[in-house]
Amino acid sequence: MKTSLKTMFAAAALCALSAQAQDAIRIGIEGAYPPFNAVDAKGQLYGFDVDxxxxxxAAMKAKCTLVAQDWDGMIPALVARKFDAVVSSMVNTEERSRRVDFTDPYYRTRLAVAVPKDSKIPGVDAKYMKGKTVGAQSSSTQGMYAEDVYGKAGADVRLYPTPDEAGADLIAGRLDAMVHDKFPLLEWLQKNSEGCCKLLGEIPGTEGDTSIALRKGDDALKQRFNQAIKDIRADGTYQKISLKYFGADIY
Structure with missing residues (x-):
């Protein structure tokens, strides 16, 4: 009887430890994509993705640790178990879904183009980018679009580690146009609007689901995140966060 009780207590302890381990979730975030994610003067991550x-x-009652990770290495780091999930404005694409799994979307986005204020480029259509120098972030949906569409139309496409570096070259006159996601581009333009740049327009047909990336086969964690997305939508938490950063519900 004593042996049985010891075995039961040992099993219960192991289950408790296992549950604690399952509730310790590490989340990868870039920290170079304001207003979705950035790093403040104290080195702390902040932004929509962080919130x-x-x-x-909180909805999953899990203890989470946020891990800063450069964008180019985000998926390799996830696969290598540096963290368990990516909450960093990653759009669910066919290419990425071959390497990782995705949850339900937590917002939807579209690509847009910025140009210098004195630009004579008449629109975002690929035919207008022939002979132009176009910048975008590497390993991103905007970078892939710039290469696949504008590059094939005759544009000189330059890719950068971060959108800010592409933006700096646009301001300096080394780029004729920059492709970026709509929401962070609008914030960037607001900060750099005086004597600099303007929104050329949104790119039709580029709507994408922004979701949480997980390792292939992490089905239980995927279900937990999907339920948590529903929960924070239902109780108003999501809307409150969205209003804080964008003044509207971007879901």
């Missing part, structure tokens, strides 16, 4: 990640963890 959403924390809200999802």
């Amino acid at each position: 959403i990640a924390n809200a999802l963890c």
